[in-house]
Amino acid sequence: MRTYRLPQEETPLLDALGQYRRNRIVPFDVPGHKQGRGNAELAHFLGRECLAVDVNSMKPLDNLGHPTSVIKRAQQLAADAFGAEHAFFIVNGTTAAVQAMILYACKSGEKIIMPRNVHTSAINALVLSGATPVYVNPGVDRRLGIALGMSVSDIRRAMDEHPDAKAVFVNNPTYYGICSDLKAIVALAHSRNMLVLADEAHGTHFSFGGALPDSAISCGADMAAVSMHKTGGSLTQSSLLLTSGSINAGYVRQILSLTQTTSASYLLLSSLDISRRNLALHGSAIFERVTDIAEYARAEVNKIGGLYAYGRELINGATVFDFDITKLSVFTRDIGLAGIEVYDILRDEYGIQTEFGDLGNLLAIISVGDSDQNIERLISSLSEVKRRYMRDRAGMFDHDYISPIVELTPKKAFYSDKRSVPTKASDGMICGEFVMCYPPGIPILAPGERITAEIIDYIRYAKDKGCLVTGTEDITTQHIKVVGGND
Amino acid sequence: MELWFTEQHTPDVRFSIRVGRQLFSAKSKFQAIDIFESDEFGRFLTLDGVMMLTEKDEFIYHDMIVHVPMATNPDIKNVMVIGAGDGGTIRELVRYPSIERIDMIEIDEAVVTACREYLPQTTCSLDDKRVRIHYEDGLKFVRSRHSAYDLIIVDSTDPFGPGEGLFTKEFYGNCYKALTGDGILVNQHESPYYEEDARAMCQAHHRIRDFFDICRVYQAHIPTYPSGHWLFGFASKKYDPVRDLDAERWRSLGLKTRYYNTDIHKGSFALPTYVLEKLNA
Known part of the structure; x- marks a missing residue:
């Protein structure tokens, strides 16, 4: 059990919203639906309770762009929960957090070392900042057709060739759950005065689970973009940007204001506050259960035959330094179906929505919200998809990662x-x-x-x-x- | 003081029974289990507040879910029963000496324990030596079986709650796989009358029809279930329940039943027009 500096039972934002509601404040500010009264249909759909706290920033509720009271406290609690120096609440999705990291680290024309299999938000940030990417080819698993992590030796070579690079950008983990050796990358980068920026969109849970890969901040990364809404339980679009002591928090705030809304949603903010408390107090139990479910599902899927749910056996000490076992990634090509085809069959015929399918793989996200019965449905449906649709794999496209040829920034x-x-x-x-x-x-x-x-x-x-x-x-x-x- | 059990059959319709006393109440890992005693219906079992059976009318349900497939193919030897924690279906099955093995798959052991204590009328045959009780998810159990059963009976709760997985396409497909070439699948098929039940009925019917060449629906009158009008599904790879019924052979077994008889068997497949229209929509 981790210990915290601050009392993690606190929910300053939730409490302030509760107080606001109890005070029966008469609103002559935006939003114009005025606690839902002006939009009966919306209030019916989302619930009056919900709309009553869809409010704008005001003194008792603090201001995300300039936090001095309850948001400041809620962010301190989040930083403490994740072991970071500072935490910034984000309401424009993890995209905004990723962009802020890159805009913070690189000015126009400066170099950033990154794998090419980053989320589009990272390359979008390069368009915004004018930074020049130095791509490190990630490892590729030829059989699975997926890009892996970056090996330390490849990163070292990139740094040797581009000693003026300002930062290294790392997926922790990739969408498929694969981690690079972040501690070694941090040591290498810091020895050359480069920052380490981690896209931890798919690793919120790393800070709270025993059998999970290390979180970026715990490895010494300077900044990490954490999608609380993905596996942390908060509302879609809410996210966290974590920073270590090496980072100028005031400048981060200014960078964030370049792109982030000035009308931050208190529904999103309060969901971050509530989810942070839940993770801090119950995270280890929650992710122990999630891990158990995922490992069970992996074993059962592998019993079906033909489908390969991969796990820690991929670890090779370099391009797969660690693997996030809460991800249920399934290689489908051996039953003659593309992952996207299985994804479509599951949704259209079995009423099961998975996270995504690519040409060779299907990814199911396992989380705190899953029941044993629903996991049985997923496994049984996969078994049926194989029984009913399996075909010869001839003619299947067998490479999913193509190394880029970069000509211009x-x-x-x-x-x-x-x-x-x-x-x-x-x-x-x-x-x-x-x-x-x-x-x-x-x-x-x-x-x-x-x-x-x-x-x-x-x-x-x-x-x-x-x-x-x-x-x-x-x-x-x-x-x-x-x-x-x-x- | 009057104590009443009330079940909400729809948001606008309630069904109530005056209760003498509550015999048992517990929350298991899966659901709330309650057993009451009443003057009108004797003892009755509810799960999450939904009526499962009463001592007074359970014979109707259990007769119809067991004797219809057994009379259609009296050579059935291996049976899987999913759900059935109250034991009523097992009680009827063990009356056939020709059955060699019954696998009962009940997700919630607490239901069986409670019923054994308070509902001996239905649990009386659970210790028959041909019966093996497996406490696990039916969907999981059926997944690993291939051509192993002559009959699968789905004696489940409604498709809202722990029984939901037993109304899915993946479940019916796996049942198809677990049945032998002349296998029969019988399931409790909800009611045609109230909207939500009727939707579940249609969905189940359409999903079963995707797998089985022969797919029929039959009905019974069960006073304590919503609308009283209840359906069962009969699906088979080979047997038509009406055409292939050998009434003489079943009668020669000499089984005494209170609801089922071979005329009811045939008649129960004659459905009201509005039900046919819904099923065929």
Whole structure:
């Protein structure tokens, strides 16, 4: 059991909202629905209790952009719970936290070392900041067709080649649950005066579980973007940015104000406060149960035959330094089905919504909200999908990660003169926009990267299999914007 | 003072029984278990406040869920029963000497324990040597069985709560796999009358129909269930319950029943038009 400096039973924001409601304040401020009275339909749908605390910042409720009272205290409690020096509540999604980290670390033209299998929000931040990415090719598991973590030796080489880089950006973990050797990366980076920024969108629970990978902050990372809403139980879009003692908190606040709303939702903020208390007080018990469920499901899925639910056996000391066993990732290609096909069958025929399917894998998120019965449904449905749909795997696309050829920085490419060409005729051109399957939201192409025949083939195949291909101006992805010339 | 048990059959309809006393009340890992005693219906069992059985009318349900498939194929030897913690279905099954094995899969041991103490009328045959009780999730149990059973009876609660997994497509598909080539699946099939029950009925019917060539529905009158009009599903890879009924053979077994007879068997498959319309929609 972890011990905390502060009394984690406290919920200063929740208490302040309760007080606000009890005081029966008469609102002559925004929002105009006035505690729900002005929008009966919405109040009926979301509940009057909920709308009564959908309020704007005011003295007793503090202000997210300039916290001095209850938000300040709630953030201190969150920092304490996660073992960080400072915590910033985020209401614009973890995207805002990721962007703040990069905008903090790199000014225009400065370099940042990162794996290419980052979430699109990180590359978007490069468009905003003008930072230059130095991509480290992540390891690739050829059989599973997934990108892994970065090996320390590859990072060292990148640092040797780019000693002026300002920061290293690390997924902790990847969407699939794979971690790099963060402690070694931190030691290496700090010895060269580089910051370590961790995208911990899928690792909120790392701070609270015994059998889980180490959290970024505990490894000494300087900043970590933590999606409380993903596995921490708070409302969608609420998130945390954690920083260590090396970071200037006041400057972080200014950076955050560049992109974050000035009308922060108290529904989101209070959900962070309540979830933080729950995690601090009950997190270890919760994630012990989540781990048990996930390990059980993994074993049962592997008994079906043909489906491979992978786990800690992937650990290789380098590109897979650790594995998050709460993720239920299942390799589906051996039953002749793309992960996205299994994802679609589960939803359309069995009423089961999983997190995402890519060309070879299906990912189910296991969390505090899962029951034993629902896990049985998932396992039994997978067993049925295999029994009913298994086919020969001939003709299946077998590489999911394609190393990028970077020609221009994302910002330069994004703001260049561009023209639209048919995607199938874009071989050899430089891409001016993003192309990705969403989820997982990891770009297939980022602005500034050379388009290849292999990539065009990949996009066509992903669309054929039913992936939602996003990012391009043309919503159908029939056309793509390339650098050079005007429309 | 008057004590009444009330069940909400719909948000606007209630069904009440005057209770003499409450015999048992507990919350298990899965549900609230209560047993009451009443003048009108004798002892009765509720789970999460929903009527499961009364001593007075349970014979109707148990006759119909067991004797219809058994009369259709009297050569059934291996039976799986899912749910059935009160033991009533097992009691009827063990009357057939030809049955060699009965696997009963009940998720909640606490139901069986409570029923053994307070409802001996239904639990009386649970110790028959052909019966094996497995306390686990039915969906899980059926998943690992292949061509192993001649009959699967789904004696479940409603599809809202612990029984939900037993109304799913994955469950019916796994049942299909667990049955032999001439296997039969019988399930409690909810009621056609009230909207929410009727929706569950249609959904179950459509899901079963996706797997089984023969898929029929039959009915019985059960006074303490919502609307009193209750349905059962009969699905099979081979047997038609009406065409293949050998009434003479069943009668020769000499089983005494209070609701079931071979005429009711045939007649129960004749459904009201509005029910047929809902099922075929």
